[in-house]
Amino acid sequence: MLPVPDPITTDSGFEASSDASAAGSWQRELARAVRSADDLLRRLGLVLPEESLETAMVRLGISDQNAVYLRRFPVLVPENFLKRMRPGDASDPLLRQVLPLAAEAAIVDGFVSDAVGDLAARRTDGLIHKYEGRVLLIAASACAVHCRYCFRREYPYEAEPRRLDDWQPAISEIASDTSITEVIFSGGDPWMLTDQRLQALCSAIDAIPHIERIRFHTRLPIVLPSRITSDLLKLLRTLRSQAIVVVHANHANEIVDDCQVVLRELVRSGVPVLNQSVLLAGVNDSVDALEALSRRLVNIGVMPYYLHQLDQVSGTAHFEVAKSRGVELLRELASRLPGYAVPRYVQEIPGHTGKTPIDR
Ligand SMILES: *Cc1c(COP(=O)(O)O)cnc(C)c1O
Numbered sequence: 413m414l415p416v417p418d419p420i421t422t423d424s425g426f427e428a429s430s431d432a433s434a435a436g437s438w439q440r441e442l443a444r445a446v447r448s449a450d451d452l453l454r455r456l457g458l459v460l461p462e463e464s465l466e467t468a469m470v471r472l473g474i475s476d477q478n479a480v481y482l483r484r485f486p487v488l489v490p491e492n493f494l495k496r497m498r499p500g501d502a503s504d505p506l507l508r509q510v511l512p513l514a515a516e517a518a519i520v521d522g523f524v525s526d527a528v529g530d531l532a533a534r535r536t537d538g539l540i541h542k543y544e545g546r547v548l549l550i551a552a553s554a555c556a557v558h559c560r561y562c563f564r565r566e567y568p569y570e571a572e573p574r575r576l577d578d579w580q581p582a583i584s585e586i587a588s589d590t591s592i593t594e595v596i597f598s599g600g601d602p603w604m605l606t607d608q609r610l611q612a613l614c615s616a617i618d619a620i621p622h623i624e625r626i627r628f629h630t631r632l633p634i635v636l637p638s639r640i641t642s643d644l645l646k647l648l649r650t651l652r653s654q655a656i657v658v659v660h661a662n663h664a665n666e667i668v669d670d671c672q673v674v675l676r677e678l679v680r681s682g683v684p685v686l687n688q689s690v691l692l693a694g695v696n697d698s699v700d701a702l703e704a705l706s707r708r709l710v711n712i713g714v715m716p717y718y719l720h721q722l723d724q725v726s727g728t729a730h731f732e733v734a735k736s737r738g739v740e741l742l743r744e745l746a747s748r749l750p751g752y753a754v755p756r757y758v759q760e761i762p763g764h765t766g767k768t769p770i771d772r
């Protein structure tokens with residue numbers, strides 16, 4: 413379960429401190445994010461002139477705003493992401509990612525709350541160890557956007573560390589296990605922490621001699637480009653460990669304007685930048701959409717990394733694309749693009765120590 417982020421004190425990594433008062437422009441931008449389906453529809457001109465809001469919601473198959481799953485995982489869309497959607501188009505691929513449909517209420521066989529086995533792999537508070545040599549830090553519980561297909565939409569974030577002291581067991585655990593060479597900052601979105609708090613946690617990890625790489629899994633360069641501050645870029649450049657950034661975009665229309673600018677900035681600062689996507693019905697389940705996405709990424713130096721088969725999490729079944737279809741799409745994509753522009757089509761199987769490639 414994701415808490416509704418409080419834009420100023422979203423730094424769930426640590427105790428509130430004085431830097432909340434010095435909220436940067438990205439925090440102010442987040443405070444203005446769209447937080448209801450009504451608002452989303454009105455802002456995009458999706459309520460027809462002769463129509464009531466209720467009629468529009470029913471026509472578009474949108475969930476009742478009192479639905480339990482919507483109270484637990486509310487609408488959240490920063491204006492910057494909203495402005496890349498086509499007004500008046502209910503099938504816009506960016507809108508589909510954030511629009512809460514009544515279909516989320518469906519109970520579908522095989523779709524469960526912890527589809528990826530996160531809880532079984534929890535090693536201490538905030539630390540998940542399921543991949544060989546790599547650990548995941550649940551560095552922050554909040555995100556700047558709520559993606560309706562999210563595999564951690566049911567994750568019990570409230571149990572994870574919030575203050576720097578609370579991170580000590582996780583840090584000691586990493587320090588005591590020399591088989592761990594890479595720490596992946598995950599969440600939520602780890603870049604929801606302020607620069608100051610991110611720096612504190614990174615320094616603690618960076619000081620562990622057997623850590624070779626620190627990786628950040630973040631969607632903020634895509635949905636809230638103003639988050640990429642000069643302090644953040646400096647932090648990445650000054651780590652002893654190799655920094656790696658994995659962003660998350662699903663459609664070419666996401667990679668425009670200031671998003672493109674900050675991705676270039678990240679690339680030019682010398683940090684490897686990779687992208688992961690999820691194969692989503694109604695968003696990117698066509699060769700043309702996947703090709704456009706890959707081309708836009710590689711043209712600014714961001715390498716397509718994974719195309720994930722949807723994890724079977726409750727409420728997301730309407731996004732599922734059959735694996736046989738995914739394999740076809742990838743085969744066609746590979747015939748159109750250089751090898752480096754074709755992401756690996758993979759799935760997460762609970763209990764496996766790495767991703768499993770899908771080839772049939
Ligand atoms: C797969 C996965 C990773 C790490 O996988 P790599 O194969 O090391 O890139 C990290 N976080 C999540 C949520 C994943 O699903």
Ligand code: SF4
Nearest residue numbers: 555558559562600631
């Ligand atoms: S940004 Fe990532 S963690 Fe956050 S809601 Fe989207 S998919 Fe889930």
